[in-house]
Amino acid sequence: MVRVDGENNGRALIQVRNIDMKYRRGSEEIHVLQGLSLDVAEGEFVAFMGPSGSGKTTLLNLIGGLDTPTSGSIRVGGEEISELSSAELTAWRARNVGFIFQMYNLLPVLTAFQNVELPLLLTKLSRADRRRHVEAALSLVGLEDRMKHYPSQLSGGQGQRVAIARAIVADPTFLLCDEPTGDLDRKSAHEILDLLTALSKEHGKTILMVTHDPLAAEHADTILHLDKGELVETVRTEARV
Amino acid sequence: MKHLHILFGNLARKKVRTALTVGSFAVAMFLFGILVVVRLAFQAGVEIAGLDRLIIINRTSIIQPMPLAHRDRIQRVPGVTKVTFSNWFGGYYQNEKNFFPIFSIDTDSWLGVYNEFEVPPEQWKAFTEDREGAIVGEKLVERYGWKLGDRIPIKGTIFAGNWEFNLRGIYKGTRQQDDPTQFWFHWKYFDERKEFQKGMAGWYTLRIDNPDNAVRASKAIDQLFANSPYETKTETERTFAANWVKQMGNIEFLILSIGTVVMFTLLLVTGNTMAISVRERVRELAVLKAIGYSDRTVLTLIMLESLVIAALGGAVGLGLAKLFSLRGDPTGGILPIFYLPNIWLLYGFAGALVIGSIAGVIPAVSAMRLRVVEALRRV
Ligand SMILES: Nc1ncnc2c1ncn2[C@@H]1O[C@H](COP(=O)(O)OP(=O)(O)OP(=O)(O)O)[C@@H](O)[C@H]1O
Ligand SMILES: [Mg+2]
Numbered sequence: 001m002v003r004v005d006g007e008n009n010g011r012a013l014i015q016v017r018n019i020d021m022k023y024r025r026g027s028e029e030i031h032v033l034q035g036l037s038l039d040v041a042e043g044e045f046v047a048f049m050g051p052s053g054s055g056k057t058t059l060l061n062l063i064g065g066l067d068t069p070t071s072g073s074i075r076v077g078g079e080e081i082s083e084l085s086s087a088e089l090t091a092w093r094a095r096n097v098g099f100i101f102q103m104y105n106l107l108p109v110l111t112a113f114q115n116v117e118l119p120l121l122l123t124k125l126s127r128a129d130r131r132r133h134v135e136a137a138l139s140l141v142g143l144e145d146r147m148k149h150y151p152s153q154l155s156g157g158q159g160q161r162v163a164i165a166r167a168i169v170a171d172p173t174f175l176l177c178d179e180p181t182g183d184l185d186r187k188s189a190h191e192i193l194d195l196l197t198a199l200s201k202e203h204g205k206t207i208l209m210v211t212h213d214p215l216a217a218e219h220a221d222t223i224l225h226l227d228k229g230e231l232v233e234t235v236r237t238e239a240r241v
Numbered sequence: 242m243k244h245l246h247i248l249f250g251n252l253a254r255k256k257v258r259t260a261l262t263v264g265s266f267a268v269a270m271f272l273f274g275i276l277v278v279v280r281l282a283f284q285a286g287v288e289i290a291g292l293d294r295l296i297i298i299n300r301t302s303i304i305q306p307m308p309l310a311h312r313d314r315i316q317r318v319p320g321v322t323k324v325t326f327s328n329w330f331g332g333y334y335q336n337e338k339n340f341f342p343i344f345s346i347d348t349d350s351w352l353g354v355y356n357e358f359e360v361p362p363e364q365w366k367a368f369t370e371d372r373e374g375a376i377v378g379e380k381l382v383e384r385y386g387w388k389l390g391d392r393i394p395i396k397g398t399i400f401a402g403n404w405e406f407n408l409r410g411i412y413k414g415t416r417q418q419d420d421p422t423q424f425w426f427h428w429k430y431f432d433e434r435k436e437f438q439k440g441m442a443g444w445y446t447l448r449i450d451n452p453d454n455a456v457r458a459s460k461a462i463d464q465l466f467a468n469s470p471y472e473t474k475t476e477t478e479r480t481f482a483a484n485w486v487k488q489m490g491n492i493e494f495l496i497l498s499i500g501t502v503v504m505f506t507l508l509l510v511t512g513n514t515m516a517i518s519v520r521e522r523v524r525e526l527a528v529l530k531a532i533g534y535s536d537r538t539v540l541t542l543i544m545l546e547s548l549v550i551a552a553l554g555g556a557v558g559l560g561l562a563k564l565f566s567l568r569g570d571p572t573g574g575i576l577p578i579f580y581l582p583n584i585w586l587l588y589g590f591a592g593a594l595v596i597g598s599i600a601g602v603i604p605a606v607s608a609m610r611l612r613v614v615e616a617l618r619r620v
Contacts, residue, residue: 057618066531066613087535094533101617107525109250119532121243166532
């Protein structure tokens with residue numbers, strides 16, 4: 001269940017309450033998010049759309065613990081993250097968030113395997129366990145035969161699939177995708193979206209995705225529009241229920 | 242550490258750049274090693290020069306000799322235990338490039354005063370029995386491939402003419418800094434053959450019973466000959482050696498300034514390289530942090546990168562300097578004592594690591610401070 005009115009009963013996995021986000025640019029103050037509320041239940045696949053500069057990335061960064069709001073509260077699994085220190089947030093991200101960015105996601109000096117392994121290096125897992133998890137994640141995205149390849153030896157779509165494998169390998173609480181298909185051709189984009197849909201439907205992953213592409217947004221359970229700092233739920237196209 | 246492959250991946254990213262930085266470290270540390278060798282070469286004489294040994298030269302100038310008659314009077318000064326004397330013999334072997342210190346020595350008293358030199362007793366005996374005999378330092382013997390019994394022609398420059406000596410013995414220094422390149426022959430033979438300055442000693446060297454008496458004994462000796470035609474100047478051997486080094490110019494200052502400039506340049510070169518290399522991967526660092534890598538881990542990764550470069554370059558440079566020093570004096574005689582003690586390798590390596598960490602610290606701190614959201618916006 002997704003709500004944008006702040007009236008949920010507290011059972012949602014992600015609860016954003018009344019957050020404000022202001023940026024200072026010199027003397028000018030930019031009010032990006034104003035009193036925004038959002039509830040996302042576990043297992044939801046939510047797409048965010050909206051004009052450029054409307055604050056989509058800002059919202060995702062706040063929910064992902066990359067930044068803290070000027071005011072308001074963000075709870076994930078009951079934990080208030082807007083009050084965590086920067087070091088605490090870092091540790092929290094490692095446990096809870098899988099990030100998939102638009103591009104330049106992977107470390108070029110590491111192989112696909114090593115890139116996917118990165119989040120696991122922060123855990124206490126043994127080398128053998130790490131290997132098992134990485135192989136499972138890479139085969140889930142269909143790249144078990146590309147483990148030793150470097151990012152420069154992969155296509156854009158393959159690179160993004162490696163990024164997805166890395167995002168899910170440590171089994172985070174939810175996934176954040178900021179324009180994951182923004183740099184890809186139609187076909188690759190479709191593969192990625194199918195993959196995300198499968199992660200949502202078959203593995204029950206909670207996914208928050210920003211996109212400019214209405215067709216991409218169609219893959220989500222819910223589409224939200226962000227405009228002038230406020231969220232509006234879009235009427236669902238019932239086509240793909 | 243589980244993250245080492247990230248570190249080495251980053252070093253391997255621009256192999257040429259890494260190699261060049263390691264190379265500049267190596268060159269600088271090699272230079273450091275050689276400067277240390279040169280410094281020690283000049284200092285060696287000073288450092289080991291005895292405080293219980295005095296040198297007496299003619300007050301007017303070191304090249305003016307003094308009468309042999311001084312000797313008995315010096316001997317009677319309280320505190321003086323042993324006296325010997327010698328003369329400088331300017332000369333060379335075969336051609337002017339083969340230059341080394343040649344002394345005519347008083348065979349009866351020489352080793353009593355210069356007891357740091359060791360000569361096998363039978364060789365010393367053979368030497369004393371041969372008017373034209375000579376004792377030569379082991380390094381010199383090695384350099385020219387001489388053997389006991391060889392007849393060695395020496396061309397005199399001050400006391401002109403062709404002199405010939407028979408190699409009767411080889412001396413060794415007992416300490417590393419002892420000059421192994423001297424050539425000694427009989428003062429008596431020298432005095433008989435030369436045509437001027439007969440019966441004169443170039444300088445006296447003497448031992449005293451206690452270094453505390455050095456000042457008093459020096460004064461007493463100089464007073465003894467005050468207002469005579471041959472006034473003296475008496476100093477401890479150490480002061481004498483230090484003044485000698487000083488005459489060669491301010492070596493210490495030269496070495497220090499060259500060293501400082503090189504190290505400072507190295508710091509700038511490495512610091513700049515590290516800064517560029519961090520700037521290039523702002524995005525990657527941001528991704529690492531987003532994934533959950535702590536600021537400390539990121540800082541450590543960058544610092545270690547700089548330290549690995551410093552350690553590699555330092556090891557290579559100092560290793561080469563050590564090898565170079567082992568081959569001995571390349572100048573053919575100017576720096577008879579030419580060695581690089583291991584403790585200085587350690588100092589050098591520690592210095593390299595210090596420079597490596599200073600060079601790494603600014604880029605590492607900026608990587609640590611990097612804010613993920615801002616870095617991800619920069620494409
Ligand atoms: N660090 C910052 N300092 C000042 N202004 C900022 C900063 N970060 C974002 N902004 C501003 O906040 C607004 C929202 O930016 P945001 O990146 O969230 O938009 P977006 O919806 O993701 O846009 P796009 O679709 O182009 O990615 C923009 O006007 C942007 O200029
Ligand atoms: Mg954006």
